[in-house]
Amino acid sequence: MAYDKFEILKSTAVPLPIENVDTDQIIPARFLKATERVGFGDNLFRDWRYNTDGSPKADFVLNNPTYKGKILLGGKNFGSGSSREHAAWAIYDYGFRAVVSSFFADIFRGNCLNIGVLPVQISPAFLENIFTEVHKNPETEIEINLSAQTITLLSTGEKESFDISSYKKDNMMNGFDDIDYLQNIKSEIQEFAAQLPL
């Protein structure tokens, strides 16, 4: 599925300083019943965001108009748990284009990269500083430059580089996905399959 190309993202951020945020919190299982990829953003962090009667929980950050932007800041080990790509869809559909944390769960990271959400892994100390700055001043902007692989906290100028494979970076910058690539090597795949033991 095609997604928007990612080059430079300059935005304020929404802080969620909780560790081990699992995919059941990002999108609870009971909202996985759709057969199409639409509307998942409405249920992003559903049970943290809404009371059982559907009214918003005032103390949850997504309900706090002070914080907005296309960058989600999360605590360590973000996205653990289930393989549901719906978690990444919900984040994308809500309007986030990047998630910044000091550590990501594997499958979640891969899912994000496959659908056009950039996972940016930075040092715990830098993450801490960003949280502090954003809490101090919610208008604080962050710049993520994919081509240069850097993330900069614009208020202080503090900057770090982050890792991404050159293949995935290329995909994100062009809005390509893996199927485009694999389709082009189909005959190589078929030859390979013919000699397998199972």
Add this chain to the structure above:
Amino acid sequence: MSKTLFDKVWDGHVVRKIEGGPDVLFIDRHLIHEVTSPVAFLGLKSRGIKVLYPERTFATADHNTPTMNQHLPVEDQLSANQLKALESNSNEYGISHWGLGHQKNGIVHVVGPEYGITQPGATIVCGDSHTSTHGAFGAIAFGIGTSEVEMVLATQCIMQPKPQKMRINITGSLGYGVTPKDVALFIISQLTTSGATGYFVEYAGKVFEEMTMEGRMTVCNLSIEMGARGGMIAPDETTINYVKGREFSPKGEAWDKALSYYKTLKTDDDAVFDKEYTFDGSLIEPMITYGTNPGMGIGISKDIPDAGSVEGGVSTYEKSLNYMGFNQGDQMIGKPVDYVFIGSCTNGRIEDFRAFASIVKGRKKADNVTAWLVPGSHIVEAAIKEEGLLDIFTEAGFVLRQPGCSACLAMNDDKIPAGKYAVSTSNRNFEGRQGPGSRTLLASPLVAAAAAVTGKVTDPRELMMVEA
């Protein structure tokens, strides 16, 4: 060069390596279910492409199915739509489909091995993180996202960087009342939920060599809960005896060929792992979790640790205990229990029900407990009846439900109500995992049985002693 078991299987499936990028990995077997496949099929349709090898994909409905009255139409419209989508997509693309009511229907990670779809040395994926279960056979098996489901349907490949390698050795023998589930919960409590992120794990040592295939599946199933891509155990006689003669296992000449491949599947003596851990199996107790991630587990006789002594931030820890309604220093034994769930791809196989029966036999379900006994498949269900376990359950006041994921993820009606405590043999105790507001204590079938008959957290060894 010396290779690990993981290297041998992975390297043998690399179609091509991409400079500065992932490997293109060929997938031998692909399992799909109703929740994570519909959008993948929509993707295929919009690109106008076919399934490259339909005979390598198998579909079963499990996540979203009722566990009572399966002969009746599914009431929930959204669930019914997903089941219909799985069926019509499977039919359209020529994929075997074991829908609700089909004799082969069951939890995807239970039926795969039962029918011999799971093979040693195979690469196996499914849009479900507990695909790691199949690693018990010496397969490389892991969960994938829906974009990858689409990739496998279209090209039978996925693109991933090769993970690092970890070996976890458990020496010695397990104590009385200590099961494979306890071994897994113990390992996760030691490594934490992110301790194996980026790694593929091989489990080795006497404890695993002595384990049945079912036990190995339980352990490999939980690999993902410490962040690992997957876990695997080298195939041996136990594995080969299990695999031989199953419906989709190779036959005749193909079997001989497969067998000579299986025999190559072990780690070379001098192969090197990126990380290695060794634990003494005789020190493991029956385990139980007290928090909201599977790493928050302790021996059942222990008290809930202080925030200072556990990994992670204090505020996250306090939030977790607060959700559970527990305090630091609380004893787990004696905590009241409202629900007991035995089932899931972690502990929904026949051995698990035998273990459960061994304790409830001759006892009665506690009045304050609602118990859900959910077999992983129709084969398990039939065995429960044939072996006389159903009579034991009925006698003790339990009802057997029909196969499915059920309260493991509570997508169907089997939801634990808010605030209630459930001792569950499943794999995740996340907030709301078993229903909004539900509080989950993960444990083995023996611990679940002990809770079911006493109505509180109880050390199963006490009840086992009485019988001995």
